[in-house]
Amino acid sequence: MTPEAPRPTQADRRAATRVALLESTARHLSRYGYGNLVLEQVAKDAGYTRGALYHQFKDKQELVLATWSWVIATMWDEVIRPAEAETDPVAALLVLARGHAVFCRRDIARLSMVLRIELSGQDHPVGREVERSYEILVGLCTRLIAAGRENGGIPDGPPDRTLALAVGGALDGVVVAVSGQTPHDELLAARAVAGVLGIRVP
Amino acid sequence: MTPEAPRPTQADRRAATRVALLESTARHLSRYGYGNLVLEQVAKDAGYTRGALYHQFKDKQELVLATWSWVIATMWDEVIRPAEAETDPVAALLVLARGHAVFCRRDIARLSMVLRIELSGQDHPVGREVERSYEILVGLCTRLIAAGRENGGIPDGPPDRTLALAVGGALDGVVVAVSGQTPHDELLAARAVAGVLGIRVP
DNA sequence: AAGCATACATACACGCATGTACGTAAGTCA
DNA sequence: TGACTTACGTACATGCGTGTATGTATGCTT
Numbered sequence: 405m406t407p408e409a410p411r412p413t414q415a416d417r418r419a420a421t422r423v424a425l426l427e428s429t430a431r432h433l434s435r436y437g438y439g440n441l442v443l444e445q446v447a448k449d450a451g452y453t454r455g456a457l458y459h460q461f462k463d464k465q466e467l468v469l470a471t472w473s474w475v476i477a478t479m480w481d482e483v484i485r486p487a488e489a490e491t492d493p494v495a496a497l498l499v500l501a502r503g504h505a506v507f508c509r510r511d512i513a514r515l516s517m518v519l520r521i522e523l524s525g526q527d528h529p530v531g532r533e534v535e536r537s538y539e540i541l542v543g544l545c546t547r548l549i550a551a552g553r554e555n556g557g558i559p560d561g562p563p564d565r566t567l568a569l570a571v572g573g574a575l576d577g578v579v580v581a582v583s584g585q586t587p588h589d590e591l592l593a594a595r596a597v598a599g600v601l602g603i604r605v606p
Numbered sequence: 607m608t609p610e611a612p613r614p615t616q617a618d619r620r621a622a623t624r625v626a627l628l629e630s631t632a633r634h635l636s637r638y639g640y641g642n643l644v645l646e647q648v649a650k651d652a653g654y655t656r657g658a659l660y661h662q663f664k665d666k667q668e669l670v671l672a673t674w675s676w677v678i679a680t681m682w683d684e685v686i687r688p689a690e691a692e693t694d695p696v697a698a699l700l701v702l703a704r705g706h707a708v709f710c711r712r713d714i715a716r717l718s719m720v721l722r723i724e725l726s727g728q729d730h731p732v733g734r735e736v737e738r739s740y741e742i743l744v745g746l747c748t749r750l751i752a753a754g755r756e757n758g759g760i761p762d763g764p765p766d767r768t769l770a771l772a773v774g775g776a777l778d779g780v781v782v783a784v785s786g787q788t789p790h791d792e793l794l795a796a797r798a799v800a801g802v803l804g805i806r807v808p
Numbered sequence: 809a810a811g812c813a814t815a816c817a818t819a820c821a822c823g824c825a826t827g828t829a830c831g832t833a834a835g836t837c838a
Numbered sequence: 839t840g841a842c843t844t845a846c847g848t849a850c851a852t853g854c855g856t857g858t859a860t861g862t863a864t865g866c867t868t
Contacts, residue, residue: 661815
C-alpha cells in the first residue's frame with residue numbers, strides 16, 4: 405500500500421493528465437515532428453481535449469519543451485549515468501551505445517533525431533534547447549574520446565569533436581534504422597560506434 | 607561552342623526555370639522537411655514566384671516527387687553505379703559509404719533522411735516513393751552483404767537485411783552529423799559501415 | 809505583322825491549426 | 839453547506855499556406 409491517499413486528490417489528477425499528455429506528445433512528436441504535430445491529436449490520444457492541454461501548458465512550444473526535458477531526464481538516468489560509471493573511456497562509449505539502443509526501444513525512439521533534423525539551424529526555442537542538450541552529449545563524448553586517446557584505447561585520426569559528432573550520428577542512425585529489433589540493435593549500435601572510433605569491433 | 611542556339615528558346619527557359627526550382631526545392635526540403643516546406647520561399651529562392659512554380663508543377667506533391675526523382679537519379683550515377691562496378695562485395699559497400707559521404711557534401715545532404723524520417727509509415731505518396739527508393743538501396747546492400755558472407759569477407763551475425771538497414775542508418779547518420787567536414791566525412795562513413803558489418807576498420 | 813501559345817506574376821478563396829474566451833462540473837476549505 | 843478554486847470541454851477568432859483564376863508580356867508561327 406502506497407503512502408498516497410486511495411482517493412485521488414486534484415494534484416494527483418493534474419499530475420496524471422500531465423504525464424498522459426507528455427507521453428502522447430512524445431509519441432506524436434517522434435512520428436510527425438514539431439511542425440506536423442497536431443495538438444488535437446495529441447490530446448485525443450491521451451484521452452483529453454485541447455482544453456486540458458492548454459490548461460496545463462501555455463502553448464505548443466511549452467508543451468514540447470516540457471516533453472523534451474522529460475525525455476532527456478529519463479535518458480540521463482538510463483543511459484548517461486551508467487556510461488559515466490565506467491572507468492575506461494572506450495568501455496563508457498560502448499555502454500553509451502548499448503544503453504541508447506535499449507532506451508530507444510520505446511516509441512519515443514526517433515524523437516531526438518526528428519527534432520534535431522527538423523529544427524537544427526533554425527532560430528527556434530525548441531531547436532535551441534534540443535541543440536543545447538545534444539551539445540552536452542557531444543561534449544561528454546568528446547571528453548571520453550580525448551581520454552581514450554591519451555589512454556591508447558582510441559587511435560589518432562579526425563579531431564576529437566568531429567569524431568564525437570560522428571559517433572552520435574552513427575548511433576542515432578543505427579538505432580532509428582533497426583529500432584526495436586532486439587537483440588541486434590544493441591550489438592549493431594556498439595559496432596557502429598566502435599567502427600567510427602577506429603577500434604576493433606566488439 | 608555548344609550546338610545549342612546562342613539565343614535561348616522557350617524550351618530552354620522552361621528547362622532552366624525547372625532546374626532552378628528543383629534545386630531550390632531540394633535545398634529547402636533538406637532544411638525544413640516536407641510539412642514545413644513553404645512554396646513561396648522555394649520560388650523566391652529560385653528567383654521566381656509561386657506562379658512559375660504552379661505553371662511547371664501541378665502541386666506541392668508533384669514538385670517534391672520531381673525533386674526526389676532528380677536527386678535519386680544523380681545519386682544513382684555518382685554513388686550506386688561506382689559501387690556496383692566493384693567485384694568484391696565488401697569493397698563495394700565501402701565505395702558506397704565513401705561515395706555517399708562525398709555526394710552529401712552538397713546542400714541536399716540531409717534530404718533523404720529528412721523525408722524518410724518525416725514521412726515513413728505515413729500514407730503519403732511522397733513517403734511511399736521515398737521508401738520505394740530506399741527499399742531498392744537496402745535490397746542492394748542486403749545482396750552485397752549476403753555475397754560478402756558467402757565470400758567470407760563479412761562474419762556471421764544479425765540477418766542480412768537487418769545488417770543492411772543498420773548499414774544504411776549508420777551511413778546516413780554519420781554523413782548528416784559530419785556533413786561537409788572534408789576529408790573526415792569519407793573516412794568516418796567508411797568506418798561506420800565497416801564497424802556495423804563487423805569487419806576490421808579501414 | 810497578326811494571332812496564338814507560353815512563361816510568369818498577381819489576387820483571391822478555402823482549409824486547417826493555433827490560441828483564447830467562456831462555460832460547466834467537480835473538488836476544496838471555511 | 840456555501841463560496842471559491844481547479845480541471846477540463848466548447849466555441850470562436852486569427853494567421854498562414856495552398857491551390858486557382860485571372861492578368862500581362864514575351865516568344866513562336868504563318
